[in-house]
Each structure stands twice: as C-alpha cells, then as structure tokens.
Amino acid sequence: MKLSTKNLLGIKDLTPEDIQLILSTASQFKDVLQRPVKKVPSLRDVTIVNLFYENSTRTRISFELAEKRLSADTVNFTVSGSSAAKGETLLDTVNNILSMKVDMVVMRHSASGAPHFLAKHIPAAIVNAGDGINEHPTQALLDAFSMTEKFGSLKGLKVAIIGDIMHSRVALSNIYLLTKMGADITVAGPPTLIPKYIAEALNVKVEYNVKKALQWCDVANVLRIQLERQNQPLFSSLREYNQAYGISRQLLESLGKDIVIMHPGPINRGVELDSDVADGPFSIILNQVENGVAVRMAVLYLLANREN
C-alpha cells in the first residue's frame, strides 16, 4: 500500500486510509525499536535534510533518530549559523541544498503554509515538522498512535484539547486527524485563545470551563502556552492562567474518574500542567515521545515510496 500523497504537508490532506497505513506501519517500526539492534537498512540510499527554522528539541531529535534508524543519510540545518540568518530566502536555501542531491526535506517553519509554498517549487518530498499556527502532522500521528495503544481505537473516543488552541499547530492537526478517525472533540481554554469560528470550521465543541471538559473526556491533550507566538496580551498572568485553566492533581482527583493526560511538550510546569500531573500515573507523555520515533520512521519510509 502507498500513501495518497507525495508530501506530508498536513493531516488535512490525508485520507483515513493514509492515517491507518501510517499507524500500522509505525506499529511495525515500534517492534523494531524494541530489538537489540534498533536499525533497518530501508532508506540507506536516501538523503534527508532537516531544516529547522524554529527551535525544537523533541521533534528534531525524534526525526533524526527515525532517519538514522532507517539508515538514511541526514543533514541538519538550523537557522542560526546559516545563510538564512544573512537574509537568504527559503527557496534559495532549499534549492541550494537540493542541488547537493538531497531526496527529502523535513521542515519546521514559523510561517503557516511555508511547506506548502515549498512543495509548489521543489521536486523533493516534504515532511512538515510544524508550520506556524497551522499543522504539526507527525505530532498528531504520534498522539493518535499513543491513544490507540491505550484505548484500542479512536472511534467514539472523547478527546479534550486544552489550552492555547489559537496558536497551536498541534491542536489543528489533532482535530483534523481525530475527526477523520471518528473521535469526538472538545476544545477548552480561555476565550481569547480559542479561534472564534472553530466550532463551525472544524466541527468541534467549545468549552471555557476546563473542569467540565475534563469531566466529559476520556483523554485530555494539554497544550503548551505559546508565549512566543502571542503578539499581544491574551491573558493577564501565568499565575491566573494556572489557577483558571491549569491542571492540578487535585482537579484530576475531583473528577471521580480516570482520564489520560497527554502533552506535546515542552511543558510549562506550573502553568498548564502541574508537575505531579505531568509525572503522575495519568500521564502518557513519555510514551508519546517514545512513539514519536516509530511514527516518524513510518512517515519517512512511506513517503520514500517503499512498498509495504
């Protein structure tokens, strides 16, 4: 089986079959990662460049590990210390790299639609590793993989996405994916951080009271407050945010039921999540990180057009 698309620009462009294919392929790679030799030769003739125009720890390391475990050759690019810092355009940078015979581009960029722009102008396969406030497709795929591991299926699963919905590409990709796979979604957070048209645009429920959202859901995906992407004050203080929208152990215990806590990282401890929740028994945050490598291996493997 093959994916219906040449690039992974966003979950928006994927079919449910594509998503299923990626998740089942990831499952096979997860088995590989449990072996003593965690490496397969699948992409040994493929060269991949990791273009990170924005800071990243988890995603960049995760992609790089995925590439190395598929035996691909990898090149890393970060904006500081590159010609982009001297004002070179994105297209020039990428064309220069491609002229050195690179097959795939993994890109993170602060502008929404940057990978779509690139896809119009270059022949290499592109994997979006996060674009502005638009999408972060591999994060949504690893979230889905982790939820499937925990619950067996996404169909009918009640997922609350909590926090800074407006500036979160994780939220949008998760919403697209979960909707396509038949889950129910509620987004919750301060009204200033929830896009006005989200309910009709994306067919989700909106809740301003976090406790109500938690009482409703099976799993809560708690988002990072994107202070770096907020251009104007959208809430008064981190202290007040934590009091009104943060998730504490006490709050979880008051629900009278067990729910699963997820977070795409990096966590603002004591803001959206208290430490005893992040590190507590409800959390599968580190499973998410572990699954990230397998999911990214699956995406790279399938986009390299290898028969499954």
Add this chain to the structure above:
Amino acid sequence: MKILLRKVLIADNTSSFNGLQKDIFLVNGTIASIEDSLSTEADIIIEENGMVVSPGWIDPFAQLSDPGFEYRETIASGAAAAAAGGYTQVFAVPNTSPMVQSKTQVEYILSASRHLPTTVLPLGAVTKNIEGKDLAEMYDMHNSGAIAFSDGLQPVQTSGLLLKALQYVKAFDGVVIQLPIDKSIGTHGLINEGIVSTRLGLPGIPSIAEEIIIKRDIDLLRYTESKLHITGVSTAKGIELIQKAKQEGLQISSSVTPYHLYFCDENIQQYDTNLKVPTPLRTKEDRQALQNAVLNGVVDCIASHHIPHDIDSKICEFEYAKPGMLGLQTAFAVVHHVLPQLSPAQIAQLFSVSTRNIFNLPYTIKEGAAAELTLFNLQKETTLNKQNNKSKSVNSPFFNISLKGAVRGIFSKGQLTLNEWNGN
C-alpha cells in the same frame, strides 16, 4: 489630426447623447461633431461592432511606487498599464519614498505624467510621513495639484487626528480617502478571520476591524460635515453602514476593488500570495453583498487598488508576502466578467462619472468639448499575459485567464492610444 469614431454607443448619463449610437468626429483633440451619420474624411476611422464610448475613466486608488520603488513600477509604466486598462486619469497613493507630503512631491508626479496619455494625479498624505501623528501640508499640496488626501495603505487610526483632517480640508472643499481597517484588531492577521482562516491555520483579520472604523469615520464625518471617500470596502456590514450614512445625507462615497467582486476567502486554499491584499478577501456572502451594492448603486465607483510588487515579494511564505495585486489593466474586464448585467451607462458611471462627481472633475460628452474618452467593447475578451502586461510587476492572479469585455483604447490630450494587446 481628424479621427472618426463610427457607430459608437455613447455611455454617459450626463450627456444628452447617452444611450444613442452616433458617429463622433474628433478634430485636433476636440469633439467637433456628434451625428447619426457622418461622411467626412478622416485620418483614422474606427468602426467596430459593439464599440462603446464613455467619458475617460478615472481610477481613485492605485500605487505607482514612483519615486522610491521604481523596480516595481514607474509613473510611465503605471500610466501605460492604466491607459491599456482604459483610464485617462489615475490617482496615485502617497506611499512612495519619499512620501507625497509636500508641494515638491506633488509637482514631481504631475510633471512625470504631463505628456503621457494617462494623467497621474497625486493623493497627498493626510499626516506627516504617514505616521498618523501630525497633519501634513494639505493646503499647499492642494494648491499644487493634489487631487485628494489619504494616508493610502496606512489609513489614519487616531480619531482626533482624522477629525482635524476632515475639518482642515473643508477650507478648500477637499476629500479624504480612507482604507477601512482598524489596525489594532487582527494586527497580525493575514486573511479574513473565518472558517477558511481557521482551517488553513492563518491568523485572521475579523470583519469588525473594518466595520468599527467605518462606523467611527462616519461619526467623524457627521460631526465635521466634510467629505469622505472609503475605498476597498470588503464587508457586507461595511456597505450597509455606508448606505445608511448616505441616506442620512452625509457626503460619503465609496469604492470597491474588482478583486473583491471576483474572489472570496475560499480562493486562498493553496496559500496563493497574489490573493493577499490590503483589505482582505472576505466570505462568499460578503462578496455577494459587494456585487449587489455595485449593481444597485450603493457603491459609487470601482477602484483598481493596483499595487505592484517585485517577484521576490510574492514568491515566498504567505506570511512574508507583501499585500496587493496589479489591477489597472484588468479592472474593467474583471468587473464586466463578474457582473455582465451592468449596462454600458452603469459601467461609465462606475469607472468615470461618479468618480468625476466625487472629486470635482466634471466632464460631459458633447460637441465642442476636449475629447477625453474611453473606448470599450462588451463583446470582446481580455487575457492578460506576459507579452501584453504593461506593468513592471507581474503579481496578478489574472494572468492567462480569459475575461469577458475589453478596453479598446483611450483618447486624451489629443492622442489616440489603441490597445493591440487584446489580440482580437
């Protein structure tokens, strides 16, 4: 030079010949006679089935980028694009470098187009350096030939300052032109806030950013009893507010762009940077309201909002792309394509007669008048391409798109400029 326009339909509801098919004889730049049939000898005879003649068209809002950004457009290239688009006069926004904020810059622009078929009339800045802080020397600019006043693409935000500006221009019966956008709402927005922006993950500019400033500007207009023109209206509510202000008897007028009539935010699915424009493309419903407002006369005129950009400002990430598209050469064909039911007289009204009324540039097609005319044909077609594009820039989504209706040429300053570029 003697020119005979044979069997042309006259579209000019200020003229006694409106709606009549006539022969028009031009001698040395003057309309010598208008008759049912003339059999005089002429140097040039123009006869084409479906040819319409209108008072010369005027565009109230275009960026010609000269001085300062000549790599995008010069007065000469912009005026050539305007002539090909049927315009005999174009108002140039003051967002140049240096900005048009004193007599010197006004005189430069006037002199640069003096001998071109299309006259470029400068819009003077309302505020010094277009900073929205202190009034620019509007009286002096008016006396030097500035046609009206606007901060162009950076509309005046402070209420107190706009109030003073509206009062100030009353001394010489001036008009202030405002782009309707409150920059404190959706400050970092890139497209209309709505379903499309949410799905594309692009920051939005809410409709209310337009509505609130139109409301405020109308309040200031009522207080000052001055003259205001709002250009690039993009929302249904904005139109409604302007209509009410008109009914109230305020001296308010408005214009819309051809692209707001043609596109809506749903066309931006592929992050097409040519569709990033100063007042954003709104919803389908807004577009419908704008089209209706053009048909029923609530909107006074069409403004091209011609904004040239070099290629690198558009072949880039959507967020970094500069807003605006070319418009002069395709304005008429886009409007006719979208609204084929507009009569020749309505087209003349939207492209010339109303603009002339608002900005005090009267003209009537009659014997003895200096000829300033636009020739167009509803039955022909227009296709903009690399060969016939007169602008120095290429940021138009209309390249290689066949549009109904074609401008055939203009006659102004004693010169006939015919369009070869339509091809047929």
